[in-house]
Amino acid sequence: MEVPRLDHALNSPTSPCEEVIKNLSLEAIQLCDRDGNKSQDSGIAEMEELPVPHNIKISNITCDSFKISWEMDSKSKDRITHYFIDLNKKENKNSNKFKHKDVPTKLVAKAVPLPMTVRGHWFLSPRTEYTVAVQTASKQVDGDYVVSEWSEIIEFCTADYSKVHLTQLLEKAEVIGGRMLKFSVFYRNQHKEYFDYIREHHGNAMQPSVKDNSGSHGSPISGKLEGIFFSCSTEFNTGKPPQDSPYGRYRFEIAAEKLFNPNTNLYFGDFYCMYTAYHYVILVIAPVGSPGDEFCKQRLPQLNSKDNKFLTCTEEDGVLVYHHAQDVILEVIYTDPVDLSLGTVAEITGHQLMSLSTANAKKDPSCKTCNISVGR
Numbered sequence: 001m002e003v004p005r006l007d008h009a010l011n012s013p014t015s016p017c018e019e020v021i022k023n024l025s026l027e028a029i030q031l032c033d034r035d036g037n038k039s040q041d042s043g044i045a046e047m048e049e050l051p052v053p054h055n056i057k058i059s060n061i062t063c064d065s066f067k068i069s070w071e072m073d074s075k076s077k078d079r080i081t082h083y084f085i086d087l088n089k090k091e092n093k094n095s096n097k098f099k100h101k102d103v104p105t106k107l108v109a110k111a112v113p114l115p116m117t118v119r120g121h122w123f124l125s126p127r128t129e130y131t132v133a134v135q136t137a138s139k140q141v142d143g144d145y146v147v148s149e150w151s152e153i154i155e156f157c158t159a160d161y162s163k164v165h166l167t168q169l170l171e172k173a174e175v176i177g178g179r180m181l182k183f184s185v186f187y188r189n190q191h192k193e194y195f196d197y198i199r200e201h202h203g204n205a206m207q208p209s210v211k212d213n214s215g216s217h218g219s220p221i222s223g224k225l226e227g228i229f230f231s232c233s234t235e236f237n238t239g240k241p242p243q244d245s246p247y248g249r250y251r252f253e254i255a256a257e258k259l260f261n262p263n264t265n266l267y268f269g270d271f272y273c274m275y276t277a278y279h280y281v282i283l284v285i286a287p288v289g290s291p292g293d294e295f296c297k298q299r300l301p302q303l304n305s306k307d308n309k310f311l312t313c314t315e316e317d318g319v320l321v322y323h324h325a326q327d328v329i330l331e332v333i334y335t336d337p338v339d340l341s342l343g344t345v346a347e348i349t350g351h352q353l354m355s356l357s358t359a360n361a362k363k364d365p366s367c368k369t370c371n372i373s374v375g376r
Contacts, residue, residue: 050076050148053083053134058156059115063126063165063218064374066158069115070134070151080111082137084147085118090129090155111136126218126374129157160220160299161374166268167301168372169216173271173281173328176369177309180323182239185343186230186260186332187253189245195252195345205337206252208292215270215282216363218374220299225269227284227292227333230259232311232324243349254343256322259334260285260305260313265293267300268310269333271370272363279370281310281328284335292335 053070060067068085085107109116124130132155136148161169188206198206208226215222235242245251260266269282284300286293296302305313310325311332324330365371 050080050136050138050146052148053136053151056132056134056151056154057115058132058154060117061156061159063159063161064124065117065119066124066156067115067117068132068134072136079138079146080136081139082111082145083109084135084137085109086133086135086150087118087123088131089125090131124158126158127160127222128217129155131155161216161218163299163301165218165372165374166220166270166299169271169370170268170301172370172372173268173279174309176279177281177325177328179326180312181234181236181326183232183234183322183324184256185241185253186232186256186258186334187241187251188228188230189247189249189251189348191248192250192347194248195250195340198340204341205339207337208335211333214362215272215280219270219282221269221282221284221333225284225292225295225333225335227335228338230254230332230334232256232322232330232332234324236326245348249347250345251348252340252343252345254338256313257320258342259332259338260311260322261320262305262313263288264305265296266303266305266308266311267296268303269300273367273370274362275364275367279328280331281325282331282333283311284333286335290336296335 051072051074053072055071057069058066059069072080087107107118118124131153133153134151138146140146198204206228208228210223211221211225211227213222231241233242234240241251241253264285264287267284267286269284271279271281273279283303284292284296286296303310305311310328310330312323314321314323363370
């Protein structure tokens with residue numbers, strides 16, 4: 001059976017010594033397993049001595065690609081026509097639940113100079129641990145393969161989304177982030193015990209904490225950026241924050257200019273949904289020159305605070321005026337501590353709607369509105 005080719009998913013070679021995998025294909029034949037065992041109808045000839053790859057090195061890792069190279073003994077090296085690459089997701093409790101399950105991970109590549117690039121979002125997901133092993137092969141005139149033993153197994157982890165990937169995500173978010181509403185306060189809902197603890201143990205100042213793993217699996221802020229979550233959404237008919245919240249019956253409100261002003265930078269962090277019709281956009285506000293600002297500057301697209309589709313701060317007649325996107329739910333992360341004395345804490349009159357919580361929520365990988373063509 002002819003093996004389907006996937007050349008369109010690969011890079012072009014950048015130099016003679018950095019060839020990309022050519023004719024990368026899904027395994028339509030049944031290869032040896034890592035112990036060298038073969039099925040009766042595998043189409044692979046009896047084992048002959050071919051050099052076994054060793055000292056495997058993985059480099060230039062992105063969210064959906066990596067370069068691989070190895071060393072081989074020179075004996076019989078000229079007989080090698082193909083490489084077989086066995087790539088598997090390393091199972092663990094934090095593994096990406098949305099990696100495509102129906103795609104084989106054994107790859108066939110024509111023998112080219114090393115290193116070579118393996119790229120493909122259908123079998124690589126961001127921020128995911130993988131194992132990889134390699135064997136050399138020689139294709140015979142009758143179509144059978146002579147293969148070496150498998151190399152040692154190497155482990156590596158793919159990277160987060162880069163700024164390029166996040167910019168693609170930003171562009172998709174901008175499509176639905178058009179209509180704007182005026183607002184005047186940021187707010188944060190929690191239980192009464194949270195605010196009591198802040199007063200007693202943190203000198204009245206809310207402290208940044210590490211962001212959870214909600215949203216896109218490849219987001220560079222998940223599990224890394226420290227900040228405090230705020231909302232700014234308002235009800236269309238009142239212009240005020242809604243009285244319901246999934247996070248607690250007590251609300252801290254602070255004037256918008258205390259957190260978002262000409263002395264802060266605004267960054268795009270993520271765009272996602274949770275199998276629902278409405279979408280979430282995560283933005284980050286960081287005081288200029290702060291540790292949070294430096295973190296974001298290296299990893300996230302920066303937005304023009306006066307002109308963007310999600311959250312703006314403009315000046316009218318000497319007064320700062322604020323608008324937020326109406327058609328997405330904004331989650332705003334502020335990267336510095338915030339003293340409770342800068343605002344007010346009061347009990348809301350509405351309900352605590354736990355079903356709307358986004359804590360550690362996983363992104364819908366099938367949504368065409370908020371996914372890009374890299375690992376989810």
